[in-house]
Amino acid sequence: MYEKLTEAKLAETLEAGIHEFAERGVEKASMASIAGKAGISVGVLYKYYSDKDSFFLACVRRSVGRLEEALKEVLVREDKVSGYADQVIRILQRHAAEHRDDIRMYHEITSIRNSRFAAELAEEIEKITAGLYTDIIRKAQKNGTVREDMDPGIAAFFFDNLLMMLQFGLCCDYYRERWKLYCGGKLPENDMVREQLLMFLESAFTFSREDVSHEGGK
Amino acid sequence: MYEKLTEAKLAETLEAGIHEFAERGVEKASMASIAGKAGISVGVLYKYYSDKDSFFLACVRRSVGRLEEALKEVLVREDKVSGYADQVIRILQRHAAEHRDDIRMYHEITSIRNSRFAAELAEEIEKITAGLYTDIIRKAQKNGTVREDMDPGIAAFFFDNLLMMLQFGLCCDYYRERWKLYCGGKLPENDMVREQLLMFLESAFTFSREDVSHEGGK
DNA sequence: CTGTCTTGTGAATATATGTTCACGAATTTT
DNA sequence: AAAATTCGTGAACATATATTCACAAGACAG
Numbered sequence A, B: 001m002y003e004k005l006t007e008a009k010l011a012e013t014l015e016a017g018i019h020e021f022a023e024r025g026v027e028k029a030s031m032a033s034i035a036g037k038a039g040i041s042v043g044v045l046y047k048y049y050s051d052k053d054s055f056f057l058a059c060v061r062r063s064v065g066r067l068e069e070a071l072k073e074v075l076v077r078e079d080k081v082s083g084y085a086d087q088v089i090r091i092l093q094r095h096a097a098e099h100r101d102d103i104r105m106y107h108e109i110t111s112i113r114n115s116r117f118a119a120e121l122a123e124e125i126e127k128i129t130a131g132l133y134t135d136i137i138r139k140a141q142k143n144g145t146v147r148e149d150m151d152p153g154i155a156a157f158f159f160d161n162l163l164m165m166l167q168f169g170l171c172c173d174y175y176r177e178r179w180k181l182y183c184g185g186k187l188p189e190n191d192m193v194r195e196q197l198l199m200f201l202e203s204a205f206t207f208s209r210e211d212v213s214h215e216g217g218k
Numbered sequence C: 001c002t003g004t005c006t007t008g009t010g011a012a013t014a015t016a017t018g019t020t021c022a023c024g025a026a027t028t029t030t
Numbered sequence D: 001a002a003a004a005t006t007c008g009t010g011a012a013c014a015t016a017t018a019t020t021c022a023c024a025a026g027a028c029a030g
Helices: A006-030 A032-040 A042-048 A051-073 A083-096 A100-107 A113-141 A152-171 A173-182 A188-205 A209-215 B007-028 B031-038 B042-048 B052-071 B081-098 B099-110 B112-143 B152-171 B173-182 B190-203 B209-215
Strands: none
Touching: A006 A032, A006 A042, A006 A051, A006 A100, A006 A113, A006 B007, A006 B112, A032 A042, A032 A051, A032 B042, A051 A083, A051 A100, A051 B190, A083 A100, A083 A113, A083 A152, A083 A188, A100 A113, A100 A152, A100 B042, A100 B112, A113 A152, A113 B007, A113 B099, A152 A188, A152 B152, A152 B173, A152 B190, A173 B112, A173 B152, A188 B152, A188 B190, B007 B031, B007 B042, B007 B052, B007 B099, B007 B112, B031 B052, B052 B081, B052 B099, B052 B112, B081 B099, B081 B112, B081 B152, B081 B190, B099 B112, B099 B152, B112 B152, B152 B173, B152 B190, B152 B209
16 A cells, blocks of 8 residues: 555645634644545654644645735736725635635634744734735825825734734634624625725725815825 | 632632633633632532533623623713724723733634634624624714715724724734734834824724815715 | 565554542531 | 531543554565
8 A cells, every 4th residue: 555645635635634724723623534534544644744733834834825826916006005905805805715714724823722833824924915015005105195194014904904804704603793793684795895895994094084174185 | 628619719710711711722721720720629610510611601701791891981972983992992902901811712712613602602792892883983974973985884893803903912922923023023002003093993984085075075 | 576665554552631420528407 | 416418529431632653565676
């Protein structure tokens, strides 16, 4: 029964892992069950990965790569923030629908019991978005389309917070329930959410009516 | 050694539970360790609570009660949304600092593996905030201080999302790290964050400069 | 064809921890 | 004061699962 695991088999194993971690959390995920689903033995899993933690990291990295790929679609053309936001929201809504397990596993990372990964993974994951969003906002400030008294980093952080919750709302049970509570019992449509979020963001990033009258239209 | 557990001892047990659940997550939290910390035996824990899940629910309810209490401080006076927001943010910043474990345990609830509680707990927890925020926004719309084309439920949802992340950022390791990344390596000060968030929110809820010029100042 | 190397297998081990229950001590009842 | 009751104790049990390792089976060198 000697037959080196193919590239495809290894990929299948990672996908099985992502599914298991998403479904049962890092603690409860069973290495035996993952191996079983991928059609390999537990033993060989430990030949490729030293322990559960390192296998988990491999799963996360595969999933992060997929997100990174998706976000490369954002076209960097001259535009207002809302133009970028529209693109990003659409991509993330699609990504969440197609890779629900990725988002669910991502939420797992944020859990306290996985603090040992916090610094390392925050860096790896958020650099994809943090840089992108901060740049967009900074440019728009030079542009004059975003108010200048707003700290670009913090504004990008607020922006990312809203997008993160958008995705959790699409994928994680608790957040879905929470969302329903705010929307009269049913999940709102993607299009409607995007529209409202864009409106919210566009307002947020520019001057409010009061500011305009105070500053006389600067 | 027969001595009925006092009210105080039971409270102490719940606090020990909150700490343990916050620190290790529901799965890894050890009933024996909780009992030990509270100075009682495991056996009696099972006389008061049928199993770990129901003890966990009791801990959550204690913690939710505390949050509810804190939010009662919000003064319902006539005000703009930003006035309310300022109050709410201050309260939550203080609450997060004083009851870090509460927030950490709350984050635990949102975890996938606790989906069995999702619907029940989302209802119990979020009704405190969902109603409050939606009302504030609805009133402000009648007031003319919040744009009317914004759905009050969804706007309240965005608002709560930002506040939730604010608290996680203060209490949970992953979110702290993430926050640092957006702010050049160090956690921003509470005052600075509040100021920026208020600015962001005040803009968001009112008309943007473009809208004003389009609508001629309605 | 034979010996050696590589690599997958899955039973066995070690550990952890939720839950139970026989016991005993304090209190209450008769 | 003896019997019955209430309640806390913690050792023991049941279960789950990460990880290891002796073994086997194919590949390959000579």
